[in-house]
Structure formats: structure tokens, C-alpha cells
Amino acid sequence: MAIIPDRQPYIQTINGDWYSYKIAEVAMLRLDVVHPVISGNKWYKLKYNIAFCKKKGIDTILSFGGAYSNHLSATAAAAKLSEIRSIGIIKGTYAKENLTPTLQSCIEYGMQLVFVSNEDYRRKNEFDYLNELAERYGNPFIIPEGGANDEGREGAGEIAALIPAGFSHVAVSVGTGSTLCGIVNNVQEGVHVAGFAPMKGGNYLNDEIRTYISQGRRGQYRVYDNWHFGGFGKHTEEQLSFMNQFYKLHNIPLDVVYTSKMMYGLREQIEAGVYPAEARILCVHTGGLQGNASIADALIY
Numbered sequence: 001m002a003i004i005p006d007r008q009p010y011i012q013t014i015n016g017d018w019y020s021y022k023i024a025e026v027a028m029l030r031l032d033v034v035h036p037v038i039s040g041n042k043w044y045k046l047k048y049n050i051a052f053c054k055k056k057g058i059d060t061i062l063s064f065g066g067a068y069s070n071h072l073s074a075t076a077a078a079a080k081l082s083e084i085r086s087i088g089i090i091k092g093t094y095a096k097e098n099l100t101p102t103l104q105s106c107i108e109y110g111m112q113l114v115f116v117s118n119e120d121y122r123r124k125n126e127f128d129y130l131n132e133l134a135e136r137y138g139n140p141f142i143i144p145e146g147g148a149n150d151e152g153r154e155g156a157g158e159i160a161a162l163i164p165a166g167f168s169h170v171a172v173s174v175g176t177g178s179t180l181c182g183i184v185n186n187v188q189e190g191v192h193v194a195g196f197a198p199m200k201g202g203n204y205l206n207d208e209i210r211t212y213i214s215q216g217r218r219g220q221y222r223v224y225d226n227w228h229f230g231g232f233g234k235h236t237e238e239q240l241s242f243m244n245q246f247y248k249l250h251n252i253p254l255d256v257v258y259t260s261k262m263m264y265g266l267r268e269q270i271e272a273g274v275y276p277a278e279a280r281i282l283c284v285h286t287g288g289l290q291g292n293a294s295i296a297d298a299l300i301y
């Protein structure tokens, strides 16, 4: 396959000053380093989608996203590298006048952007609408919003192989939950996975995710939605200063949409005594750093 990650992911131990009075270890699986744009979990979720197109000789991919979608820019980059044409259906016609850095990068990678009303966008999973799009754009391979399909979950399953024995817990951000599903289904038995949803009311994902989790493993994960900081794509001053502080302490850049909310939440959980003293927690850095472009002025990195 044509996508070649720039670097291998690795595990970084996190200095224990802020947690060692409560639990044994916190470390971070740095998936953010695999590729500058197709970073983190997106690389894993796209891998089998691209492979499927190559195998079937499909020359176009179509997917969905908002103006800040990490999935879309990753799809555009992955498609370009694989010499596949890409089309992005963008939520909101307003987005056309005010191109975000994310959408600009999609265009740079050759993605054709199609701006649709919020009303049309809501039909993104409807059979009739997908047929319409397929007809209009030359029978592309259609990947759902966020890369949430079987190929995506299968690819995310490969992340579990990067989790060494000895960790009792895994922490991961949750958007569609595909990454969490892949990890829960493939991680070593008994490892508990804590999902952090960055949107209001993200708790509903607990049920949605359940259908994709193997029967014996349904007690092995839980999604928390307490740390949304105002909602999906929103942030607070306190969150930004946490990101800068985290970078100073650990030299790890967190992203504003997902991983900073997760680490903030995890810290509060640890302080509150949610995890047993012997807990060893591996946090998955799912990337998404391109999304920081819109708040670059507030960050020290």
C-alpha cells in the first residue's frame, strides 16, 4: 500500500509527580507521531479502507465531515498518497466562505469539497442519499463520518498490539467510538478501557459502541462524558493552560478537540481515587494536532 508512516509509534513514560501518590504508572502511546496529517488513530482507521479500494480497483473515496474534521484531512492525505481521488461532503454551506485550516489542507491534498446544508448533511447515513451521491460522483467507495465502518474498527484493532502486557487500564478519546471498539475487542483479557467523549451527552455512545463489542468484553470498557468543556470543538482558557502546562512538563503536544480533554479528565479521575493504587494506565495519543491550527496563538508549541 502506498501510505508509508513516517515514524513508528512508541510508548513514553510520564513523569509521576502529579499521579504517583495515587497510582503506579501513567504512560502515553504516541500514535500522533506516525504521520504529520494522517496521524494517530486515523491512519489505522483508513488503512483497510484504502486497501479495500486498491484491491477492488475503486478510484474514488467519498466521506463526510465538519469544518474541523481530522478524519477528512487524513482521508484527503491518505487518498492522495494512494493515488485515489477523494471527495468530502462538508457540513454547512457557510463553511465555503470561511475555509478553516482543516478544509484548506483537504484542498491542498486534492480533495474535492462539496458543501451541503445541515439538513442534507443529516441524511449522511440514509440509503437514498448515499445512492444519490454515488450516482453523482461516479460510484465512489463511501466511508461514513469519522471513518466509522468495519474496516475502520478492524484497523483500530491493530492499536491493541502496541499495548504491552502489564498495563491494567487504557485511556482513549472517543468520537465515533471506532477506535475504542478496536482496542477493547483486541486488547489482552482483563485490561479495562476508559473512553473520554469530548461532547455534551457523549454517554449515549456507551450503548452505540456496545453492539460492536464482542460479547465477553462488554464489561471491559466505559465512556465518560464529564469533560466536554462546553461541547464538541469548544474549549476553555483553563483547558488551553492545561495543554501548555502538559507540554512543559512532558514535552507532549495534546490536541484541543480530543486528547487534552481526556488527559484533563484522567487527571481528575486519578485525583478522585477512581483507579486502584496498583493501576498502570496507558493513554493513547490519537493525534489530531492539525486541529490546533485554529488556536495556535494560545499555545506555546
Ligand SMILES: *Cc1c(COP(=O)(O)O)cnc(C)c1O
Binding pocket: 040, 041, 042, 070, 071, 146, 173, 174, 175, 176, 177, 178, 179, 180, 255, 258, 259, 286, 287, 288, 289
Ligand atoms: C477522530 C479522533 C478521535 C475519535 O476517534 P473515534 O474512532 O471516532 O472514536 C479521537 N482522537 C483524535 C485526536 C481524533 O482525531
